[in-house]
Every structure is written in structure tokens, then in C-alpha cells.
Amino acid sequence: MILKDLFTDISGFAEFVPGIDSNTNLSLLNSHAVTAYKRIANIVSVPVYKKIIEKGAGDELYYHLRTALANLTMANDTVFDVLRKRKANIDIYKSEQEAIRRAYYENYYNAMDSLIALLDSSEDLGWEDTRYYKMLDKLQIKTTEEFDLLYSIDLSYLFFFRCIPIQIEVLEEYLTGYLERAKEKPSVLSLINRALAKMVVAVALNRFDILEFPSTIRNLFTDSKVMRYGTQEQDRLLIISAELRGQANSLIKDIDLLLSDPQDSDIETETSFNQPEDKIQLMP
Secondary structure, three states: OOHHHOOOOHHHHHOOOOOOOOOOOHHHHHHHHHHHHHHHHHHHOHHHHHHHHHHOOOOHHHHHHHHHHHHHHHHHHHHHHHHHHHHOOOOOOHHHHHHHHHHHHHHHHHHHHHHHHHHHOOOOOOHHHOHHHHHHHHOOOOOHHHHHHHOOOOOOHHHHHHOHHHHHHHHHHHHHHHHHHHOOOHHHHHHHHHHHHHHHHHHHHHHOOHHHOOHHHHHHHOOOOOOOOHHHHHHHHHHHHHHHHHHHHHHHHHHHHHHOOOOOOOOOOOOOOOOHHHOOOOOO
């Protein structure tokens, strides 16, 4: 039983999850805990997950792991909790359900951010042998801190690591050639990195739920209401994604100009325009 690895009873579980009913049966939550476990273990790896459990109570990594697992379990259980309350003739509004679910996810992401930040500075847990960590060698932007300077992500380690496959994808499909050419002109690297960061976030907006983004990106939606409307939210996601892609493509055009040889390059029609003082006359 997944929950029994970290919690002995419902009272210990309730310490990490606000608002849980004390009558809740811990075993009934285990099916949701399995889903939560797989999601967490996919990021930190199963061996690292087990080593954190071995550390036991009192360890900071253990505390954050318990927080992450408990809150993600309850986020998965939210819908079924509504059904249980309705059977007990307890009414609950959809807006309340959504607010509770968001709060659980917020706690989960904060705990995972702290967990990954600690793992990133550890040397004895095998974090460097995990799938995500090994991918770092293929990246152009290798750290959360560096990515945050290029495009603010609230120093979210979880978001950065989840975007590692996307960064590799963007590099291979769009920017590898520019990096090769930039070896002769290192000053262009900062522009390439900024274009890369914006393109990564743009792709992520098309693939992740908005709940999975750091608050600085979620705030772009000015979502002051608890209720979420699927079509409106999806439209807004696509709009912001398109805006970031446009900004990235604009940077790439600037990079093209900076990397091209002025003596051999053709005239760039998008930036070369006739001015009145040029005194250029076209023959009929």
C-alpha cells in the first residue's frame, strides 16, 4: 500500500492535507495514491523515491515527499469526494470543488519544487543517475536559475525539469544550426537562449494544464474567478503561446541578421526600406 510507506494512519496524513475529513478511510485513498506515486516517481525515479523513504521522519526531503504525495492524492480524489458528500446530502458548488482542487495542486507543486531543489544539491541519493538529470547534458539552458533569468518561472525546479524534453525538442527542430553558427560570434548566444526559453514555454502552453505552470505564467490569465471555463481557457492558452512564438521568431530573425556576413548577405526586405532622402527614382 503506497500510503502506508509514508503514513501510519489518517491523522498523520491529515497533517499534510488541509480540510480532510477525520473519518476518511486511508485505504480508500490508496488507488489515488498509486497515480500520485507514479507521477512523482516518474520525475525523481523509483530508486531515489525509495532512498528518501529510508531517510525517515526528521529529514527535509522526507517531509516534502510526504507533502507532495498527500496533496496530489487528495487532488485526484476531489471529484469522488464530491460524490460522497452528495450521497450524504451535503451540497457543494463546482466553484468550491475547483478551489479545493487548485489548493491541493498548489501544495503539491510547491512541495515538488522544494524536493527537486534539495535533490539538485544532494550527492548520495543517485539523483544524477535519473533520466531527467542525464538529459541536462543535451540542454543549452542547463539550470533553473539560468532559465528564470531568461523568462521568469518563479525559480520552479519542477517546471524546469518537466520542460527538459521540450527544450531538447526545440533545440533539435529550430536552433541547433544557430548554435553552430554562433560559435564564431558568441555575443549572439544570449539572444538564442532567450528565444529558446520563450519557445519552450510556448510549446508547454500547448501541452500542460495551466495548473502546472508557475504563478507568474498563471497570472497572465488574470483568472480572478475560481470557476474555469474550458473553451475560454484553451483559447487564452493558444493566444499566449502564439504571442511567445512570435516573440521567439522575431528574435531568431534578429539572430539571422547578426550571424550573416554583411558582404555576402542579400538585402533583408523586412528591414530595408527606401527613405525620402535616398533620392531613389523608379523608371516607368
